[in-house]
Amino acid sequence: MQEWEATRLHPAVAAVLTAKSVASDLKQALQALLSTVDTNLAKHKYILGDKLSAADISIWSTLYPVYYNPELKSAYLAECSHITRWIEELASAKAIQEAVKQWGGSAAGPFGSSSALGIPQVASLSSPVGSPDEGAAVELGPTAEEIQAAKDNWLNGRKKLQKPLIPGKIVLPVKDRKNVLVTSALPYVNNVPHLGNIIGCVLSADIFARYCRLCDYNTLYISGTDEYGTATETKALEEGITPREICDKYFDIHNSVYRWFNIGFDYFGRTSTPQQTEIAQRMFLKLKDNGFVSSQSVDQLLCTNCDRFLADRFVEGTCPYPGCGYEDARGDQCDKCGKLITATELGSPRCKLCGTTPSVTPSQQLFIELGQ
Numbered sequence: 001m002q003e004w005e006a007t008r009l010h011p012a013v014a015a016v017l018t019a020k021s022v023a024s025d026l027k028q029a030l031q032a033l034l035s036t037v038d039t040n041l042a043k044h045k046y047i048l049g050d051k052l053s054a055a056d057i058s059i060w061s062t063l064y065p066v067y068y069n070p071e072l073k074s075a076y077l078a079e080c081s082h083i084t085r086w087i088e089e090l091a092s093a094k095a096i097q098e099a100v101k102q103w104g105g106s107a108a109g110p111f112g113s114s115s116a117l118g119i120p121q122v123a124s125l126s127s128p129v130g131s132p133d134e135g136a137a138v139e140l141g142p143t144a145e146e147i148q149a150a151k152d153n154w155l156n157g158r159k160k161l162q163k164p165l166i167p168g169k170i171v172l173p174v175k176d177r178k179n180v181l182v183t184s185a186l187p188y189v190n191n192v193p194h195l196g197n198i199i200g201c202v203l204s205a206d207i208f209a210r211y212c213r214l215c216d217y218n219t220l221y222i223s224g225t226d227e228y229g230t231a232t233e234t235k236a237l238e239e240g241i242t243p244r245e246i247c248d249k250y251f252d253i254h255n256s257v258y259r260w261f262n263i264g265f266d267y268f269g270r271t272s273t274p275q276q277t278e279i280a281q282r283m284f285l286k287l288k289d290n291g292f293v294s295s296q297s298v299d300q301l302l303c304t305n306c307d308r309f310l311a312d313r314f315v316e317g318t319c320p321y322p323g324c325g326y327e328d329a330r331g332d333q334c335d336k337c338g339k340l341i342t343a344t345e346l347g348s349p350r351c352k353l354c355g356t357t358p359s360v361t362p363s364q365q366l367f368i369e370l371g372q
Contacts, residue, residue, distance in 0.1 A: 005055070007340050009033050010062045016072070017065060025322045027075075034063075034080050036345075041082035049296040053371045060090050064100075164216055171220040171266050178217045182209040186226035186271065189250035190235035193257045206263045224269035225251045230313040237353070247272060292372055298365045301331070301343050301358035303351040309363055310343065310351055317346030 012030040037059065040047065047055040066072045067087045077083055090096055142150075165177070173179045184205035187197055202223060209221035227247040236246040251270055258268065269276065287293050301310045312332035319329040319337060326336035331343030343349070344360055351358055 003340065004342070005058050005062060009037075009059065013062050013066060016076075029322055030076060034076055034083065037063075038080040038082045041086050046086070048367065049294065051294065051369060051371065053369070056086075056090065060087060060096075063087060165218055167213075171218065174218045178215075180209075180212045180217045180219045182212065182219060182221040184221075184223045186224055187254055188229070188231040189225045189227050189247050189254065190231045191250070192253055198258070198261060198263075202258060202263050203261075206265075209264060220266050221264060222267045222269070223265055224267075224271060225254055227251070227270055227272045230311040233311075234313050234352075287368060292369045294367050294369055295364050296367055297362045299344055299360050300363040301349055302361035302363075303354065303356050303358045305354050305356040306351060309361070310358055312343050314352045315343050315346065315349050315358060316352050317349035320345045320347060 012026065012033055015026055016030055037047070044050060046052050047059060063083065064087070066076055067084070091100075165174070182205050185201040187193060187201070191197075205221065205223070209219050212219040225247070227243075232243050232246055235250075236243045239246065241249075247270070255268055258265065271280075284293070301315050302308075303310055303314075310331065313330055315331040316328050317331075319326040319334040319339075320341065321334065321337055321339055324334060324337040324339075326334050327348075329335065329341060329346060331341065331346060331349075333340050349358055350356065
């Protein structure tokens with residue numbers, strides 16, 4: 001939800017706040033987004049259900065300047081009674097009032113002499129604790145202690161150096177040494193890696209790992225293939241083999257390509273290994289046992305012909321963004337305009353497997369309560 005706020009809601013609000021005159025299509029786009037939030041809040045007390053979450057704080061902060069501007073409130077929130085109720089409820093919370101006050105705001109004028117986006121100007125912020133008063137003498141240059149420390153290091157620095165690390169096959173933390181763990185984004189096993197894949201994730205991490213080793217840090221660089229999710233399943237259906245066979249096939253391809261490029265992994269694994277599975281399950285069960293996992297109803301697209309809920313990559317339809325209208329947009333992103341999409345927002349949705357029109361149906365989903 002925070003990604004939706006950052007990529008869709010916040011840009012629309014920012015454009016409205018900064019524009020001298022708002023174009024009709026921009027106004028309609030923001031009203032549509034607000035309608036989505038209002039409809040959701042009609043069903044639930046908070047954005048993601050009956051418990052406060054990070055999504056509430058993120059979206060509330062974005063809508064705050066709209067609500068407290070009488071003109072904008074009248075133009076955009078007049079018919080959003082559930083958003084109004086939700087904003088007022090959060091605004092009454094002591095913690096939020098304190099946060100707003102620290103950023104130079106108030107209920108009457110939320111951000112005082114602030115920027116158009118509701119972010120306080122630097123001049124309106126209080127000086128940090130310990131900063132000198134105006135006119136006070138400020139000591140410049142290194143202190144006597146710093147000069148003496150530099151002299152000692154110059155004369156005796158080599159004697160104080162630790163013995164160089166001798167890399168082993170298994171990298172474990174070493175006491176009294178700087179231990180660095182480097183990871184990179186896990187590639188999906190549904191393609192042959194190209195230069196964009198390599199430059200976009202594993203190469204930059206490899207450069208940093210090499211730098212750390214040159215600094216004689218005890219460095220461990222690990223990565224692996226991400227073998228779960230719809231990307232694997234769709235590729236398996238496309239090639240007519242099982243997901244396991246897809247994973248085995250493309251893991252070998254990825255591994256050989258990265259080795260050919262001399263990417264210096266200490267370990268390149270797979271998310272489907274027994275060790276990874278056991279660790280992931282143990283973490284989830286511990287969260288569940290401690291009450292940090294909840295079940296909530298979420299609207300999803302159901303294909304009655306396939307008898308399955310459709311994950312984002314299993315549904316296609318018309319892009320909902322004004323001016324785009326691409327008819328083969330996926331349920332997670334439009335390849336034409338590049339914007340992120342929620343599957344239920346697609347126009348004329350169709351199941352990618354059979355072409356049937358799916359229906360919006362409630363589905364029980366598990367959520368990790370990050371706010372707790």
